[in-house]
Amino acid sequence: MINTSEEEWWIPNAITYSVVMHGFWREGKLSEACDLVREMTGKGFFPTPVEINLLLQSLCQERRVKDARKFMQECLNNGCAVNVVNFTSVIHGFCKIDDLDAALSVLDDMYLINKHPDAVTYTTVIDALGKKGRIDEATELTSKMLHRGLVPTSVTYRTVIHRYCQHDRVEDLLKLLEKMLLRQSCNTVYSQVIEKLCNFGNLDAAYKLLGKVLRRASRSDANACHVLMESYRRKGIPQSAYKVACRMFNRNLIPDLKLCDKVSKGLMLEGKTDEADKLMLHFVDRGRISPHHHRLVQT
């Protein structure tokens, strides 16, 4: 038999608290939800890190990031389980309202209390620093992350590539990527860099990386070459697009026929009929096109 006395049956327990807290949260009554957490921890009931995170994220969404930080600190003081995800949410909140110094300060807190930041935490801050053009600090932080044995994810790679290209820090990027690749390989890095450089209009830097990509000559690498060719073509430099195509053929990587056709027409317009013909002849040699009329045999 369960021994429940008359006076005790209504006393809130862990489940009651959790249900009521979710109710407040669903209705957007965040302050009330936080108060309830304070009350329940006082009685020895603790919310899970997942529940804490829901409140933290909602507070951050309302730009009440300082409140979120304070609330998280209270949870810690009261003995709740607070995890890396919770810290990352608060850091992300500060990044979104452009308070990078506060974000970095929360990151410092993590080291102090031995909650080690993970790759997501670092990526969040690296992106925010990069967005502001604080590339040297981003580099330092990335190195620190690697030094701590963390593995860069595909998001980390995309983030670093985007931000460094955005601020035209190609040399720094390439140095950093070398270090990252030692820890975690990523087959498409250099294709990604080439495409990003094309996005930002730095075709010279993109061209210099072609060798890295042609060595491997996979599908994504071919695509990066196509992006570069198309960038040259649109910029009115079909000769450079032609050079890229030739280097692809040299590596036995067949460029896109329709794109080459457009490049060839561009060359014709500039009176470079010789190169225009040579480009299409590559396809004839490989049986992709019939010799007399430049017509597609197969795609």
Next chain:
DNA sequence: CTTGCTGAGC
């Protein structure tokens, strides 16, 4: 029922 990126804003 947990965390990160890719241009904002017209």
